[in-house]
Amino acid sequence: MEKMPFREAQTVTDLEAVMARARTSSATTSDWRRALPVLTGSMVTLRELRLSDAPSLLTMLSTEEVARFISPPPTTVEGFERFIAWTHRERAAGNYVCFAVVPHGMDSAIGIFQVRQLEPGFATAEWGFAIGSAYWGSGMFVDGARLVVDFTFDRIGTHRLEARAAVLNGRGNAALKKIGATQEGILRKSFLRNDEYLDQALWTILASDWRLIRDTSSVVH
Numbered sequence: 074m075e076k077m078p079f080r081e082a083q084t085v086t087d088l089e090a091v092m093a094r095a096r097t098s099s100a101t102t103s104d105w106r107r108a109l110p111v112l113t114g115s116m117v118t119l120r121e122l123r124l125s126d127a128p129s130l131l132t133m134l135s136t137e138e139v140a141r142f143i144s145p146p147p148t149t150v151e152g153f154e155r156f157i158a159w160t161h162r163e164r165a166a167g168n169y170v171c172f173a174v175v176p177h178g179m180d181s182a183i184g185i186f187q188v189r190q191l192e193p194g195f196a197t198a199e200w201g202f203a204i205g206s207a208y209w210g211s212g213m214f215v216d217g218a219r220l221v222v223d224f225t226f227d228r229i230g231t232h233r234l235e236a237r238a239a240v241l242n243g244r245g246n247a248a249l250k251k252i253g254a255t256q257e258g259i260l261r262k263s264f265l266r267n268d269e270y271l272d273q274a275l276w277t278i279l280a281s282d283w284r285l286i287r288d289t290s291s292v293v294h
């Protein structure tokens with residue numbers, strides 16, 4: 074999602090409490106609101122964000138080329154720690170999930186996938202993603218996207234998954250097309266970035282589309 078719902082200005086007074094709860098909850102629970110499961114692909118693992126991901130996420134996501142067409146990410150390790158604590162609170166509230174992307178053989182996160190509900194109950198949801206540019210074109214995006222879209226339709230129960238990508242974001246739009254999303258239209262001047270309103274493409278995947286894609290696509294599965 075171009076507009077990350079997290080805002081740096083939000084104060085998180087209970088950061089340690091949130092992270093302590095996260096440490097004690099079971100990652101194997103079937104209720105994603107208690108803890109996210111670990112999802113394993115052929116190249117990456119998706120898991121709950123940890124406070125220790127903050128330094129690597131700062132390195133991966135705060136570069137100009139990654140952040141150019143998305144809401145400005147935090148600019149400090151502490152800012153990412155507040156973001157990570159916020160993701161846990163929003164997941165526990167049932168509003169939002171955020172997965173860390175961890176390549177096999179590594180421990181630290183190289184990117185994130187986010188999904189937020191656009192209506193109570195997650196029937197319509199929006200997803201977004203960002204990966205460190207060193208890993209662009211590696212296949213890790215498609216591997217992680219497949220896992221998170223499966224999770225959203227099969228485990229959360231979403232029936233319509235939206236994504237917004239600035240029209241100028243060639244790579245983001247191509248990635249969505251590649252995963253099988255359908256472009257429904259252009260949201261004119263809908264995203265404010267660097268004091269300029271940008272047009273965004275609206276891309277969607279329906280649960281029924283995804284079942285077909287899963288059955289037929291060699292790219293996605």
Ligand SMILES: CC(C)(COP(=O)(O)OP(=O)(O)OC[C@H]1O[C@@H](n2cnc3c(N)ncnc32)[C@H](O)[C@@H]1OP(=O)(O)O)[C@@H](O)C(=O)NCCC(=O)NCCS
Pocket residue numbers: 074075138139140142143201202203204205208209210211212213214215236237238239242243244245246247248251
């Ligand atoms: C979006 C993102 C996660 C995709 O990951 P990725 O590894 O770059 O994706 P892929 O390489 O698998 O797919 C991108 C496709 O765009 C194509 N592409 C690259 N630059 C392009 C451009 N300017 N115009 C059109 N297509 C372009 C690539 O060739 C590739 O297609 P191919 O695999 O058929 O050759 C990553 O680029 C990223 O983090 N970007 C910054 C954050 C962002 O923009 N997020 C998207 C919000 S919607």
